[in-house]
Amino acid sequence: MALPEALGFSATPREAPVPGPPDLHVVPDPDRAAKARAAAEERLAAADEEHEAARETYDEAVGEVDRLEARQAPGPGRGRRACAAAWPTWRSRPRGWRRSSPRRRRSVTAPPRSLRTATAERDAAQAAVDRLG
Numbered sequence: 001m002a003l004p005e006a007l008g009f010s011a012t013p014r015e016a017p018v019p020g021p022p023d024l025h026v027v028p029d030p031d032r033a034a035k036a037r038a039a040a041e042e043r044l045a046a047a048d049e050e051h052e053a054a055r056e057t058y059d060e061a062v063g064e065v066d067r068l069e070a071r072q073a074p075g076p077g078r079g080r081r082a083c084a085a086a087w088p089t090w091r092s093r094p095r096g097w098r099r100s101s102p103r104r105r106r107s108v109t110a111p112p113r114s115l116r117t118a119t120a121e122r123d124a125a126q127a128a129v130d131r132l133g
Contacts (some may be wrong), residue, residue, distance in 0.1 A: 037132045044125040051118040058115045 029035070 033132070035046045040125065040132055044122070044129050047118070047125040049121040051115075051122045054115040054118040064111070
């Protein structure tokens with residue numbers, strides 16, 4: 001076997017190559033869509049819970065108002081004639097003796113701001129989940 005030095009060849013000294021900057025690039029997250037959907041579903045679940053709590057509170061309030069209005073209405077033994085005898089003129093009857101005023105009824109039956117807000121948040125969360133597919 002022949003050695004290069006024996007044949008007259010010699011290696012020329014060279015400087016070690018300087019490594020360049022590493023080749024860095026962003027790799028997209030393969031689970032990005034799944035993570036976004038999971039986060040959107042979590043927000044939807046939280047919004048559903050809040051909406052259900054607000055709906056229960058609203059239903060309880062409406063039920064209480066209906067119960068109180070039924071208590072104020074004339075009973076079986078206190079029909080229209082008994083009420084007419086008790087209050088001879090329309091103006092002398094207590095306000096709301098037969099039914100609540102439309103203004104009061106509207107304020108009771110209209111959903112409170114918290115229920116409307118919870119409904120809007122739930123709908124927005126549902127739209128976000130729907131957009132993600």
